[in-house]
Amino acid sequence: MRLILFDIDGTLIHSDRIGRAAMARALTDVFGHCGAVDTVSFGGKTDWGLVHELMQAEGWSEVEVGARLPDFYARMAAAGQEMFTATNIRPCPGVLPLLAAVAARDNAVPALLTGNIQATAPLKLAAAGIDPGLFRVGAYGSDSAVRADLFAIALARAEAELGLQIAPRDVIIVGDTPGDIACARAGGGRVIAVATGPYPIATLQAHRPDYLFGDLTVTDAVLRALFDDQQV
Numbered sequence: 619m620r621l622i623l624f625d626i627d628g629t630l631i632h633s634d635r636i637g638r639a640a641m642a643r644a645l646t647d648v649f650g651h652c653g654a655v656d657t658v659s660f661g662g663k664t665d666w667g668l669v670h671e672l673m674q675a676e677g678w679s680e681v682e683v684g685a686r687l688p689d690f691y692a693r694m695a696a697a698g699q700e701m702f703t704a705t706n707i708r709p710c711p712g713v714l715p716l717l718a719a720v721a722a723r724d725n726a727v728p729a730l731l732t733g734n735i736q737a738t739a740p741l742k743l744a745a746a747g748i749d750p751g752l753f754r755v756g757a758y759g760s761d762s763a764v765r766a767d768l769f770a771i772a773l774a775r776a777e778a779e780l781g782l783q784i785a786p787r788d789v790i791i792v793g794d795t796p797g798d799i800a801c802a803r804a805g806g807g808r809v810i811a812v813a814t815g816p817y818p819i820a821t822l823q824a825h826r827p828d829y830l831f832g833d834l835t836v837t838d839a840v841l842r843a844l845f846d847d848q849q850v
């Protein structure tokens with residue numbers, strides 16, 4: 619059995635910076651300002667970590683930010699409900715046929731490993747025309763400030779909620795940033811990098827993913843990478 623952990627932003631969907639706009643609104647609602655949300659790098663981080671990074675840079679203490687996180691998550695969900703639509707979120711090339719092919723396999727558990735909070739991940743997917751119910755478990759940006767923690771969380775949930783025994787090497791991340799590659803390494807899993815996010819293919823290559831694609835339109839090649847142990 620293979621646990622396939624899909625990143626969302628830059629991997630499954632493109633969002634025209636609407637995620638930043640939703641975070642800016644939620645931060646302003648909770649903290650009165652949104653800091654450097656327009657310019658900070660989002661790639662490979664988690665929303666929990668980003669809120670701390672942005673607001674501690676504005677002088678809030680770690681304890682003060684932490685105390686406001688539940689309110690931030692609620693505001694973020696409300697902003698996403700209103701702002702994430704089919705006009706500003708679309709699937710990345712090749713994603714819909716790839717997900718259909720993965721869903722048809724009986725030896726794959728499609729799942730999520732994303733920096734988005736649990737409440738907004740399904741909103742983004744649905745806006746892009748991707749059924750959130752396709753993913754049987756997930757680890758989210760509301761589970762840890764540190765993305766590398768999410769590998770073990772996703773694996774533990776797959777085992778606890780689905781009753782499966784999965785070795786770390788049978789876990790494979792599909793992601794678009796060096797943070798996704800580092801997350802896979804932290805957990806002992808493997809990783810397919812795809813250059814549909816902010817990082818060019820040469821940058822991703824330098825972080826030595828197990829597999830690397832320009833995009834996910836090459837369905838058969840991606841399926842071979844997901845289900846074969848042989849390196850390509």
Ligand SMILES: [Mg+2]
Binds near residue numbers: 626628662815
């Ligand atoms: Mg991403």
